[in-house]
Amino acid sequence: MNVTAVVLAAYTVLLLGLIVAGRRRHLRAAALFLPDCIVLFGRLARDPAVSWPHRLALAGLLAYIAFPLDLIPDFIPLAGQLDDALIALVVLRLVLRGAPPERLAAHWPGPPASLGALRRLAGAT
Secondary structure (H helix, E strand, O other): OOHHHHHHHHHHHHHHHHHHOOOHHHHHHHHHHHHHHHHHHHHHHHOOOOOHHHHHHHHHHHHHHHOOOOOOOOOOOOHHHHHHHHHHHHHHHHHHHHOOHHHHHHHOOOOHHHHHHHHHHHOOO
């Protein structure tokens, strides 16, 4: 099992939890949050206004996730997936905190409230 499968499983559980809890008005924003993040990071990686170290970090993250060998092999329970997730979180936090806020807003395809939540999670002000 790789980090993508773990993230998708957790994402599915979150969406089902919103349905069970009766929060259908939040369901659309939550359902589009992960795809919006993927679009945002793809756009930031191609934006020349974003510093090259941040763009390089995004490209390195993509290469690391796509590469079949990991720091800790995925067949080791929990730790094998945790290293992928931690590296992804560190890179995404670095990029979200370092990218110009106006570039984040320009590239974000979702609702502004979702971008605000993402920035708060990353510790960006």
